[in-house]
Amino acid sequence: MPPIEVMPSRERLDPVKVLELAEQLPGLIFQLHRRDDGHLHFPHLMGSGTRLLDLEPELLARDARPALERLHDADYPRLMAAIERSVRWCTPIITKFRLLLPGDICRWIAVRAQPERVDDGVLWHGMMLDISEQVAEEERLRALSDSDALTGLANRRKLLKRLDEEISLSNRHATPLSLMMLDLDHFKAINDTWGHLKGDEVLESLASCCRALLREEDLLARLGGEEFALVLPLTPRTNAERLAERLRRCVAEHDFGQMGAGRVTVSIGIAEHRVGDSREILLQRADRSLYQAKHRGRNRVEASG
Numbered sequence: 001m002p003p004i005e006v007m008p009s010r011e012r013l014d015p016v017k018v019l020e021l022a023e024q025l026p027g028l029i030f031q032l033h034r035r036d037d038g039h040l041h042f043p044h045l046m047g048s049g050t051r052l053l054d055l056e057p058e059l060l061a062r063d064a065r066p067a068l069e070r071l072h073d074a075d076y077p078r079l080m081a082a083i084e085r086s087v088r089w090c091t092p093i094i095t096k097f098r099l100l101l102p103g104d105i106c107r108w109i110a111v112r113a114q115p116e117r118v119d120d121g122v123l124w125h126g127m128m129l130d131i132s133e134q135v136a137e138e139e140r141l142r143a144l145s146d147s148d149a150l151t152g153l154a155n156r157r158k159l160l161k162r163l164d165e166e167i168s169l170s171n172r173h174a175t176p177l178s179l180m181m182l183d184l185d186h187f188k189a190i191n192d193t194w195g196h197l198k199g200d201e202v203l204e205s206l207a208s209c210c211r212a213l214l215r216e217e218d219l220l221a222r223l224g225g226e227e228f229a230l231v232l233p234l235t236p237r238t239n240a241e242r243l244a245e246r247l248r249r250c251v252a253e254h255d256f257g258q259m260g261a262g263r264v265t266v267s268i269g270i271a272e273h274r275v276g277d278s279r280e281i282l283l284q285r286a287d288r289s290l291y292q293a294k295h296r297g298r299n300r301v302e303a304s305g
């Protein structure tokens, strides 16, 4: 048997074989040219990824627009800005974008391209790879790391992140922001009397009860155990108090199955953000209000702000 030449010398490389190999590559390799007048086209496109585009390479060799028109609306300006930055500073393009394909299919594509100045503009040598599966996995993991397994609500981590964002918006635009802390009353007794599983059901029902009364932009999170928190953007203290009273009543009147209505109650503490205060201070003030609600008899709302 003749020996297999694993790595033939460059001179003896068969150009046809090299082209065949390039066409088999997952993803695609390309050259993108930008003329000084801004016109973009792909002089070369190769690899199995060209089939994904479903556009004639000859067409794209003259004009890149049919491919660019397939970009997701939110990604088009970002990619154009990355191209312009690359032209200006001669830095590589390293980004990802969504491509909308016929049949409402959306794929995430990673691109990496090295610019080179040529006589009439800039020429990039690059590659693109379909990374939709990795992006979906990343999103799944992110959702898991941001949510509470029992109730499906946001967890403490997500709440703190969102609170930071809302505090910064409230500071910048002087818009109202309230934070609510909710804690089930005598939950230990519920567990002890009806069992831990029933306790879990109560926590899940409480989450649904609250969710039904909230706006899209409100964020309800389970901080742990029987303690919940609610971020209320654009909500002054008086409105938060009204909502808290509705939540309190909703829980007190809710029928939690075999236990009967009126056996589960919640205490609620509210604090309205004061411009300039830190996240920790807002959390402490809401906690203090909750403590007062417990101290003054439970199944009630207290606010500071």
Ligand SMILES: Nc1nc2c(ncn2[C@@H]2O[C@H](COP(=O)(O)OP(=O)(O)OP(=O)(O)O)[C@@H](O)[C@H]2O)c(=O)[nH]1
Pocket (backbone or CB within 6 Å): 150, 183, 184, 185, 186, 187, 188, 189, 191, 195, 196, 197, 198, 199, 200, 203, 224, 225, 226, 294, 298
């Ligand atoms: N079923 C269930 N119970 C939990 C969970 N996490 C914490 N708990 C229980 O919640 C109870 C909380 O008890 P405490 O902190 O004494 O509070 P409480 O009995 O609600 O009393 P007050 O808050 O003062 O009204 C404990 O018995 C915990 O075991 C959970 O995920 N599921």
